[in-house]
Amino acid sequence: MxxxxxxxxxxxxxxxxxxxxxxxxxxxxxLADYSCPNGQVCFYQDSNGHGSPATLAALAQGGPGEQKFWNHLFHNGVNLNDQASSVHNNTDQWLEVYAEGGYGGRWQRVQPRGWANFTGGGVYNDTASSARFIAAPCTAPDWC
Incomplete structure (x- = not known):
């Protein structure tokens, strides 16, 4: 026994x-050490580029932009729409991220090769819904 x-x-x-x-x-x-590929925009579920990433074909260098995030997922399967906390624009183009689909609502610009947290400087945390590339913003008021 x-x-x-x-x-x-x-x-x-x-x-x-x-x-x-x-x-x-x-x-x-x-996925904490995910490195955003060159020529791609990467959204992250958490601030400072942490958490699960999401990459969209329409936001690769020269892409047309994405009018609606609700058709896209982070790599962990969570829907991207209204869930992103940060973004890395690893392209040579300026990026605008919008709080509403169809490039509407509050927006936040991200410079080429730049990072941004969505902390209310334009887009609030967990509100990003669309994004597109823009021409370089005018910085000289006399010429704008």
């Missing part, structure tokens, strides 16, 4: 260790 109980106890401990090990593996941030 003691041999049977020791075997059962040993199997139970092995199973517990395996389950705990798998919990740590699942909770590790596998």
């Amino acid at each position: 003691k041999v049977l109980n020791r075997r059962a106890l040993g199997a139970g401990i092995g199973t517990t260790v395996a389950v705990i090990g798998s919990l740590f593996a699942v909770s590790s941030p596998a």
Whole structure:
């Protein structure tokens, strides 16, 4: 009887260790070190480029822009619309991100090769719904 109980106890401990090990593996941030590809715009679920990323074909260098984010997902499967907290514009073009679909509502510009958090400087956290490339903004008021 003691041999049977020791075997059962040993199997139970092995199973517990395996389950705990798998919990740590699942909770590790596998995408935390995602590097936005050159010539691409990357939206992130969390601020400062953390969390799951999302890349859209229409926002690759020279792309036409994306009028609606609700058809797109972060890499973890969460819908992009109204869920982005930061963006990396890894292109040579200026980018405008909008709080509403169809390039409407509040907007925020992101310079070429620049980063932005959506903290109310134009677009608020978790409100981005569309984005497009724009011509370089006018910086000399006399010429605008």
